[in-house]
Amino acid sequence: MLSERETRRLHEIELQFRLNDPRLVRRFAVLHQVVPTSPRAGGLLAGLAGAGSRSVHGAGPLPSALLALSLLVLLAGAIAVNVPAVIAGTVLAAVALATAATVSRPRPGTA
Structure with missing residues (x-):
């Protein structure tokens, strides 16, 4: 679990990505639609957080x-x-x- 400070910093980084590189954000949004996230994952990089993994x-x-x-x-x-x-x-x-x-x-x- 992330601390409040780490969570705040992560949101700041996400906001900077949204403002400075909207094309990258759109690519992750497409990836998020292709690979749905787990209920625990969230945020900009959630599509890569092990979603869809098999066991x-x-x-x-x-x-x-x-x-x-x-x-x-x-x-x-x-x-x-x-x-x-x-x-x-x-x-x-x-x-x-x-x-x-x-x-x-x-x-x-x-x-």
Whole structure:
């Protein structure tokens, strides 16, 4: 959380941008329309405050289980100095992360 002094200074900087570079402000306004902000974000730079970010946690149990399995395979391959096992663990980790990135689950509270 910002102090009152920091918040005031941030608003002063925002006002200076609005007065001195309206083209930049319009660009951020367009970005804000393309990438909606989170309810906690605000101000001129709110469109870049992590809005629209995705989380692997929201993808469900399958990618997490695949990632855990891949880490076990990688560890076993490293201990046994088995290159094919390490490659298999790496490929399995990539599949787990690709699965997590492509699974779309609705967020709670959104319709």
